[in-house]
Amino acid sequence: MSYEDLEEHNIFLPEEHWDELDLSSSVNQPLLLFTIILGLVSCALMVIGGGDALTWIGAGLFFVFLYSFTWVSNAGIENQNETVDKVMEKDR
């Protein structure tokens, strides 16, 4: 697919909206960083625990990390789409 193909498939924003959308992420970055750190800490706990309670606490925390990561990311997706919709609504 070429640049022209992307144009033809309506992948690009209408030309009047180019530059209107910021390329910074709508995801709450400090919170996401916190979840990633939580994920890494949980893996570290699994290792340190050596099969004892700490390992399973680590495994449990890993699940918390996965769901909190998904939740924070999905919230970012909602925010981002709202922003895009607002820009597109100007045409309506």
Next chain:
Amino acid sequence: MSNTTSEESGKTGVGLSRDLSLFDITMIGVGAMIGAGIFVLTGEAAGVAGPALILSFALNGIVTIFTAMVYAELGSAIPEAGGGYLWIKEGLPGSNAFLAGWMSWFAHAVAGALYALGFGAFVYELLRMLEVPLLQYGIDLTLGKKIFGVFIATTFAYINFRGASETGKAGNIVTILKVIVIGIFCFFGLKFMFFPDWWFSFGEGGGMATSQLQPFIPDETGWLGILSAMGLTFIAFEGYEIIVQAGEEVKEPRKNIPKAVFWSLAIVVPIYMLVAFVLVGASQSELLISALHTIGADVPAQLTAEVANWKILRHVGELGLARAAAQFVPYGAVLILVGGVLSTMSALNATTFSSTRVSFAMGRDKNLPDVFAEIHPDKHTPHLALFWTACLIIFMVAFVPITTVAAAADIMFLLLFLQVNIAVITIRKKYGDKLAYGYLMPFYPVVPIIGIVTKLALALFMFDHYPIAWVYVIAWLAVGFGIYRFYAMDREREKEATPILAEEKTMDVKPNSVLIPVANPETSQQHIDLGARIARLSDSQLVLLHVITVPSQLPPRAATDFVEKARPILDKAREYAEQYDVPVSTQMRVGHKPADAIIHTAQDKNTEYLIMGWKGAVHKKETVIGSNIDHVLKESNTHAIVMQQNGQKALNRILVPVANPETAPLGLAVASLLMEDNPKGKIDLLHVTPDEMSPEEKGEFKDKVFEFVREKEGGQEALIADKSRFSFNFITSKDHEKAIAERSGDYDRIVLGTSQDEFFRRKVFGKTPARLADQARCPVIFVRPKQPGFKFEMQDFFQFFRELEEMGHPNNENSKKQQGN
């Protein structure tokens, strides 16, 4: 989207229908990830990492998340069938995209064949347990796997033919059933480990809690074992590739694709970890060994009841989970075999779907034959791409020793993901300001960089463990590269070519051409003079091209109104050229950018020499000569001559500065031909050195120049009628640019070649000649010799990244100019 007629292009568009909801698409991802992997690979991976398999899965989850963010971003912005292949096509230069699609198609088909064979094995085992006398009919396990494998591959090809919605529904049911089976396995396993007597008692020796999971990282396996298990099972987590392959069929793709990517991981990673926990935590060595005896497997003498269970699981292979389940789940073996059957079915469904979409996208891009891009009029599915993909899968199931190429498929996936991680960076730089991203990854560009590093590390790790797999990868890539060079590349160019509005061909067609873009017949006369002389001496035809430029908002057919106005321009130029008695053909093309039309004509007409006009100095940071000329020179590997426009026709003195004898012949040929009408005219070669040259050095330099004229550059000696008219001048100066510029005042023209200082810019002459052109006191002619194909392509590759670096942030002005807007 369905089949549509594009008003703008006037062509029938091909599109797929948007049927898949967030739930459907998440289930496709989950179905792909909880595929045969969990049933087939878990036992073997436990044998490699021991209880730390749980950690291997967790770490794979983290590694995967980085590439998942990349897929979520690109999937939300470019939700088209083809996924990774398509983005690589947009984001990376040259043959990268073809090879990515080529690898992706093959890797998904191999995975599909593996799942079909896995299905065959589980069905065979189930029928054996039900005492169906298969052996009486001469059907052993090997043959049975193939028979059932071919059957299921054909069935899912038909289901995929029925449409994405049907595919999604079938897949959803299978995926949900599979999750239920795994849920039952985990539930009874946990009960057996912690509460063996609660509710009812089943199996002996329960209540071991987590004792079998200690030590968590056994000394025998260590971190190497964890990494090996990661490499072995990594591919099971890459279901998001399949999610994005379906991008063109997803409702609200901007929102649903990224969400599905994250949800599928959040569902799958805990399931893998739980299964590993139960498998290693609950299965008992003694019972596993007796199961090995039951199925008649060779049991090594060192495997005793005292050996840790995970060491035995490796030997139980694909039936490991079923054997473990038999110990603590009522009807456990049957249940897991049914689960295995369902898993392999949904994974086969997903890989058939994905593999078909890649080949469909490649067909649409002319990288594969056109039949791959055909959409069924009723079902709106790419039926012929599906047919050929199914043939590939069935062939592998029936005839190929599939396990030997499976590791190669793993490496191909890793290389594909690595390319996608690079593409996300380049796409942001190229198109970032024009795309409606539904998700933008945080911590850019750290995330893709981590993705690149981890994929590369895993691929290299695979080399250490599966060197033969790399041989297969290289062989498959070599075949793909051959197809690209000798088939796909030309078709791709043809597709992207600017339309020809009118063409008059000469009767005397020559294999090569001298191409002259004509905007104004008056100012083009000098170019025609030179071009006709080159054509005569090099036995080529002269091609005169007029380009009608239309704004990007208008379709190319809008240019038809301008054809009649443009025709006299070409007629006049042709009339002038015909005085030279060389074959002349004319062409009128239309394009949004004149450069593209010139490039496409040069490709069509096998142009050896390209002569263009130049208005004068351009002082832009991002261009060397000018954006159009730069673009043509980057894309066309021809002998290129760019002449500064000037009314003066009579030439008496031409200066040819020569820094390197290697680049001198074309400049000398041009000077010689321009002076053809004037036998008394002088051509001075000028060589500037910082230190004085000895007479011997000067003699050597002259000899080298003539040596190159004779031997190099494809016979330009034929263009030089009289070498005796060249006179060599050597001057000493620390500032060679200033020295040349000062001398140029005494001449009618100065001929500048490519500079040696900037290798990657040599396609567009280099900054030194551009600066010289600014300072010169007479009109300038630039010459750039044609280059060996490989060198030209390598420069192209590096040029791509150089441009990206220069473009910087997509919102800046420079970026827009690079896009021609």
